[in-house]
Amino acid sequence: MSDFDYDLFVIGAGSGGVRASRIAASLGAKVAVAEDRYMGGTCVNVGCVPKKLYVYASEFSQSHQDAEGFGWAKTDSTFNWNTLRDNKVEEISRLNGIYENLLNNNQVSVINGRASIAGPNKVVVNGQNYSAKNILIATGGWPYVPEFQGSEHATTSNEIFDLAEFPKRVIVVGGGYIAVEFAGIFNGLGSDTKLLYRGDQILRGFDADVREFAANEMQVKGVDLRLNTNIESLEKLADGSLRATLINGEVLEADQVLYATGRVANTHKLGLETLAVKTNRSGQIEVDNNFQTSEPGVYALGDVIGGMELTPVALAEGMALARHLFDGQAINMDYDNIPTAVFCQPNIATVGLSEEKARERFEQVDVYKSSFRALKNTVSGNPERTLMKLLVDKNSDKVIGAHMVGPDAGEIIQGIAIAIKAGATKSMFDSTIGIHPTAAEEFVTMREPVA
Numbered sequence: 001m002s003d004f005d006y007d008l009f010v011i012g013a014g015s016g017g018v019r020a021s022r023i024a025a026s027l028g029a030k031v032a033v034a035e036d037r038y039m040g041g042t043c044v045n046v047g048c049v050p051k052k053l054y055v056y057a058s059e060f061s062q063s064h065q066d067a068e069g070f071g072w073a074k075t076d077s078t079f080n081w082n083t084l085r086d087n088k089v090e091e092i093s094r095l096n097g098i099y100e101n102l103l104n105n106n107q108v109s110v111i112n113g114r115a116s117i118a119g120p121n122k123v124v125v126n127g128q129n130y131s132a133k134n135i136l137i138a139t140g141g142w143p144y145v146p147e148f149q150g151s152e153h154a155t156t157s158n159e160i161f162d163l164a165e166f167p168k169r170v171i172v173v174g175g176g177y178i179a180v181e182f183a184g185i186f187n188g189l190g191s192d193t194k195l196l197y198r199g200d201q202i203l204r205g206f207d208a209d210v211r212e213f214a215a216n217e218m219q220v221k222g223v224d225l226r227l228n229t230n231i232e233s234l235e236k237l238a239d240g241s242l243r244a245t246l247i248n249g250e251v252l253e254a255d256q257v258l259y260a261t262g263r264v265a266n267t268h269k270l271g272l273e274t275l276a277v278k279t280n281r282s283g284q285i286e287v288d289n290n291f292q293t294s295e296p297g298v299y300a301l302g303d304v305i306g307g308m309e310l311t312p313v314a315l316a317e318g319m320a321l322a323r324h325l326f327d328g329q330a331i332n333m334d335y336d337n338i339p340t341a342v343f344c345q346p347n348i349a350t351v352g353l354s355e356e357k358a359r360e361r362f363e364q365v366d367v368y369k370s371s372f373r374a375l376k377n378t379v380s381g382n383p384e385r386t387l388m389k390l391l392v393d394k395n396s397d398k399v400i401g402a403h404m405v406g407p408d409a410g411e412i413i414q415g416i417a418i419a420i421k422a423g424a425t426k427s428m429f430d431s432t433i434g435i436h437p438t439a440a441e442e443f444v445t446m447r448e449p450v451a
Contacts, residue, residue, distance in 0.1 A: 004131040005032075006032045006131070007132070007134065008020070008132060009032050009033075009034070009130060010031065010033045010034070011138065012033075013099065014041020014042060015040070015043050015044075016315060017033060017318065018039075018041075018318070019319050019322075020318035021033050022103065022322075023318070023326075024322040025106040026106060027323070029325075032132070033108055033111065034125045036114035039100050039110075040092075041140055042303070046161060048311055049095065050088050053091065055345075057084050057189065060188075061188050062345075062382065065382070066377075067380075069381050069382075081163070088161060111125050115270075116271035117135060118271060118274060119274055133297065135298045135299065136321070137298070137301075138302050138304065139266040139270065140302055140303045142264055142268075143158055143259070143262075144261060144262045144264045148232065150235050153242055154234060154259040156260075157182070157260060160182065160256070160258055163256065170192070170194070171231075172195045173231060173257065176202075176204070176262065177203075177342050179260035180203060180214070181342060184221070184344040187222050193222070193223050196231065199227065200227060201215060203342065206342075206403075207356070209389060210350065210403050213371070213405050214344060214405050217345075217405065218344065220384070226246075230247050231257070232246060232247045233245045234257060240255075241253055242254050263303065265283045265305075267283060276295065284304065284305050284306035285304055285305050291305070291317065291321050291331070299321060299325075301317040308335060312338075316333065320332075337352050339417035341410035346386065347406065347408065347410055349412065349413035351401070352399070358391045358400055358401055363395065364393070365400075366392040367389070368426075368448075369387070370387070372385065386407070387406065388442050388443055389401075390443065392425075397426050400420075401420075407439070412440045416443060
């Protein structure tokens with residue numbers, strides 16, 4: 001019989017924590033999970049899932065316009081924010097229940113409350129003490145809003161899904177995934193949308209062609225993109241609206257100001273100092289290749305340790321750790337060629353290296369690129385264009401990067417990611433017969449490098 005209450009105590013019931021709990025329990029471990037907010041974590045509640053639902057909603061306005069070119073008579077259509085919001089709440093509640101059932105069905109104890117580490121192998125929740133052989137911190141990230149005059153009036157991605165009223169004027173601050181996606185969402189839903197970013201171009205870290213192309217397409221769709229600027233102060237007016245003064249003195253007014261300027265590790269009141277668990281300069285928990293912190297028996301994974309802050313990455317890490325602890329399997333996480341998508345409009349998806357990174361790593365890189373107006377848009381009159389790009393190591397002929405900006409980019413790149421992970425060469429792409437007529441066939445018909 002174990003000397004501990006649990007073999008594994010997980011703090012946080014997000015993607016990584018739930019996956020680790022389920023796998024560990026299936027391997028015979030006695031497991032508990034403590035969660036103080038909502039089952040499923042950021043992704044299910046205030047991240048990937050509701051965001052994608054809102055993206056779908058925002059795309060219908062363009063679809064209605066496109067339909068006219070295909071013979072559908074124009075009809076009056078109005079958007080109801082309350083319907084979208086309330087249906088989202090219902091769907092998230094359904095998913096919360098599924099996550100809880102998954103844990104219950106695997107005999108994982110679910111404890112509601114904020115857990116903190118109270119000492120070696122000790123966790124406390126709501127004043128109740130528990131002992132555990134292994135403790136896993138999987139508390140994810142939290143939206144970051146820099147302090148400035150009036151910053152308390154800014155909204156974050158935690159609150160934006162559940163606004164009481166639809167904002168007719170929105171200012172989004174930031175240049176990453178969340179900022180770009182919400183700019184597209186509110187623009188598509190009918191808001192006067194401005195996107196402010198302090199840098200030269202949005203989506204830092206992505207391929208330069210992708211960044212420029214996506215920024216141009218967003219502006220064509222109506223997003224007012226302001227680069228090299230920021231908010232200096234924010235003032236709430238008598239009517240509830242907000243007045244933003246920019247660093248150049250320009251004044252803008254809006255109903256909501258969404259700050260999407262990054263996320264920080266959610267380590268508040270976790271008791272890390274009790275065991276001197278080390279964190280880096282950004283506040284993320286430091287771990288070794290086995291996800292162990294500086295304290296034996298205390299582990300961490302997912303967004304709370306930084307790295308690629310993506311739900312599928314946390315899932316893979318959770319599975320790997322559980323199998324390591326309770327089945328003796330070695331952890332061999334491979335972070336190369338992880339595909340990712342930005343659900344802006346049009347969508348962005350990418351796998352492998354950007355052109356800039358490819359040229360740093362390889363002596364000779366061939367670049368294949370195609371930009372075109374999809375067949376659907378020629379009849380509808382929609383000016384939206386699609387970009388596709390392949391990067392090839394000339395010496396080995398291996399495809400080392402694939403990028404797309406266009407409808408269903410995530411769906412298309414997921415398949416290409418398998419090919420790149422398997423080591424596909426450009427000649428293999430060339431010898432693959434395309435599916436006609438599709439946008440995706442362009443990836444196997446680009447024959448001449450442009451650089």
